[in-house]
Amino acid sequence: MDDSRSTVCKLEPHKKVEDLLHPPLHSFSTYRMLAIKRAAFQVSAKAETFSAIAKARQIKFSRCLSVQAHPRSADSDRSTIIKLLSSIGSKKEVEQYLRQFSSVDSQKFAVIKVGGACIADPTERNLLANQLSFLNQVGLYPIVIHGAGPQLNKLLEEAGVEPQYEGGIRITDKKTLEVARKVFLEENLKLVEALESMGTRARPIPNGVFRGEYLDKDLYQYVGKITSVDKAAIESSIRAGALPILTSLAETPSGQILNVNADVAAGELARAIQPMKIIYLNDKGGLLNGTTGEKISVINLDEEWDALTKEPWFKFGTRLKIKEIKDLLETLPRSSSVAIISTGDLQKELFTDSGAGTLIRLGNKLCTWKTQEELPANLGEILAERTPNSGTIFAALDAAPSFTSYGDEGLEVFAAVAPPTSSAPSKLLAFTPSKTGWLNNVADNVWSLIRKNHESLVWFVEESDENCAWWFGKSEGSYVKDGKVMFWYGVRGESVGELIGQFERGELKV
Ligand SMILES: Nc1ncnc2c1ncn2[C@@H]1O[C@H](COP(=O)(O)OP(=O)(O)O)[C@@H](O)[C@H]1O
Numbered sequence: 001m002d003d004s005r006s007t008v009c010k011l012e013p014h015k016k017v018e019d020l021l022h023p024p025l026h027s028f029s030t031y032r033m034l035a036i037k038r039a040a041f042q043v044s045a046k047a048e049t050f051s052a053i054a055k056a057r058q059i060k061f062s063r064c065l066s067v068q069a070h071p072r073s074a075d076s077d078r079s080t081i082i083k084l085l086s087s088i089g090s091k092k093e094v095e096q097y098l099r100q101f102s103s104v105d106s107q108k109f110a111v112i113k114v115g116g117a118c119i120a121d122p123t124e125r126n127l128l129a130n131q132l133s134f135l136n137q138v139g140l141y142p143i144v145i146h147g148a149g150p151q152l153n154k155l156l157e158e159a160g161v162e163p164q165y166e167g168g169i170r171i172t173d174k175k176t177l178e179v180a181r182k183v184f185l186e187e188n189l190k191l192v193e194a195l196e197s198m199g200t201r202a203r204p205i206p207n208g209v210f211r212g213e214y215l216d217k218d219l220y221q222y223v224g225k226i227t228s229v230d231k232a233a234i235e236s237s238i239r240a241g242a243l244p245i246l247t248s249l250a251e252t253p254s255g256q257i258l259n260v261n262a263d264v265a266a267g268e269l270a271r272a273i274q275p276m277k278i279i280y281l282n283d284k285g286g287l288l289n290g291t292t293g294e295k296i297s298v299i300n301l302d303e304e305w306d307a308l309t310k311e312p313w314f315k316f317g318t319r320l321k322i323k324e325i326k327d328l329l330e331t332l333p334r335s336s337s338v339a340i341i342s343t344g345d346l347q348k349e350l351f352t353d354s355g356a357g358t359l360i361r362l363g364n365k366l367c368t369w370k371t372q373e374e375l376p377a378n379l380g381e382i383l384a385e386r387t388p389n390s391g392t393i394f395a396a397l398d399a400a401p402s403f404t405s406y407g408d409e410g411l412e413v414f415a416a417v418a419p420p421t422s423s424a425p426s427k428l429l430a431f432t433p434s435k436t437g438w439l440n441n442v443a444d445n446v447w448s449l450i451r452k453n454h455e456s457l458v459w460f461v462e463e464s465d466e467n468c469a470w471w472f473g474k475s476e477g478s479y480v481k482d483g484k485v486m487f488w489y490g491v492r493g494e495s496v497g498e499l500i501g502q503f504e505r506g507e508l509k510v
């Protein structure tokens with residue numbers, strides 16, 4: 001299960017966790033292209049494989065279709081599917097996810113929001129149709145809702161109309177609404193036709209799902225605020241064995257069509273459906289940090305929202321999208337998450353532990369414990385399972401005259417800091433994330449909390465530590481002696497020399 005994640009945790013010096021979550025572009029895209037090519041070939045070209053999969057769908061997912069089959073052939077067809085999917089993840093992972101996805105009602109598998117940019121180009125559209133076809137071949141019915149923002153902008157610009165937005169929402173006058181309605185319908189039919197041409201049944205649902213009212217008629221004109229979601233057309237489509245393909249248009253009780261931002265509509269849809277997976281596809285394959293250009297791998301909203309809102313690039317559509325996702329996650333079970341990925345990463349996101357793109361979650365609730373007595377009762381057990389050094393950690397806590405501990409409710413990360421002395425800054429006594437803690441950024445969140453509470457800190461890490469690169473990234477200086485690295489931040493001027501002197505003379509308990 002955790003194969004891919006353990007590789008991720010083996011950090012090479014001077015590489016950041018994000019680099020490892022997202023392997024270098026060339027290898028990543030080569031890998032992705034191979035997966036895509038393989039999937040494309042297997043889904044669309046190989047007729048015999050196609051029918052084997054279709055047969056398997058009827059067998060394994062007989063709740064969707066009425067055909068029952070002989071158990072022996074079910075086994076072999078199932079293994080064909082798993083073999084196909086194994087090109088993207090381990091067989092065990094794929095099997096587990098397939099089992100999980102097929103354990104719920106068909107409509108509760110996934111809501112997939114497709115950015116207009118992902119269907120504007122025929123090649124991209126066919127790639128999406130291919131990916132969706134494959135999912136359908138294994139008996140899954142993702143509910144697709146798409147936008148058409150770039151297409152609409154192009155048409156408006158050709159007509160000499162300058163698109164106008166307020167807070168990421170398009171100001172939609174009567175003329176714009178006319179064009180929007182036309183574009184939405186055209187784009188919807190193009191995707192439906194691409195699916196149908198691959199033998200996948202799909203149903204266009206350009207409106208009738210979202211009921212709405214004017215959001216703010218004076219400001220936005222023909223823009224809707226969704227008041228309710230009518231699932232009838234979606235359910236009917238799935239019952240008939242067709243993928244439901246929705247636009248984000250809404251309708252007032254009197255039948256007036258209104259334009260709704262597709263990210264907002266997707267959020268409302270996911271709130272109504274409560275699916276296992278909520279995926280937003282965009283052409284960047286995730287959310288980019290607008291300053292560094294790097295893809296953000298995980299956002300823990302509870303801890304990171306405030307800082308995000310201060311980022312200069314966090315505005316317009318990006319802000320609207322993430323705010324919408326935040327509002328959505330706040331109404332769903334805490335374990336829910338939303339992934340923003342590229343079309344090519346759909347299967348990787350669905351069937352592997354490592355996922356893809358940007359994962360957005362509320363995140364783990366962080367905690368602070370001031371004394372030994374306050375520490376969670378199961379801490380010893382958890383640390384003993386996580387690290388062979390748990391005895392050393394508890395000995396250090398016992399020996400410290402006082403300390404503050406940090407972590408999260410689920411103890412994916414546990415850390416402890418001793419206060420400063422007259423001759424040395426605060427000292428990190430423990431920092432022990434689980435693999436999940438590393439991968440889901442809880443380690444980063446706990447670190448930020450420590451940073452907020454301690455203006456200077458010193459800590460020691462074995463040079464061979466697999467997370468050395470991460471520690472380098474968090475420090476302002478380091479010094480190596482006998483295979484041990486001393487890191488620090490907030491220590492300046494002469495104090496650095498004093499600290500190194502103490503380390504050299506063995507005066508610091510490391
Ligand atoms: N921080 C960002 N991360 C990703 N895309 C961004 C960012 N800032 C601006 N963009 C641009 O915004 C465009 C629309 O992105 P997005 O809001 O995800 O589109 P959609 O809602 O249509 O999927 C992208 O094509 C990209 O060029």
Ligand SMILES: CC(=O)N[C@@H](CCC(=O)OP(=O)(O)O)C(=O)O
Nearest residue numbers: 116147148149169170260261262
């Ligand atoms: C009111 C409003 O902003 N509507 C959006 C709907 C389309 C959309 O959101 O498309 P993307 O997902 O491709 O951005 C618009 O007119 O652009």
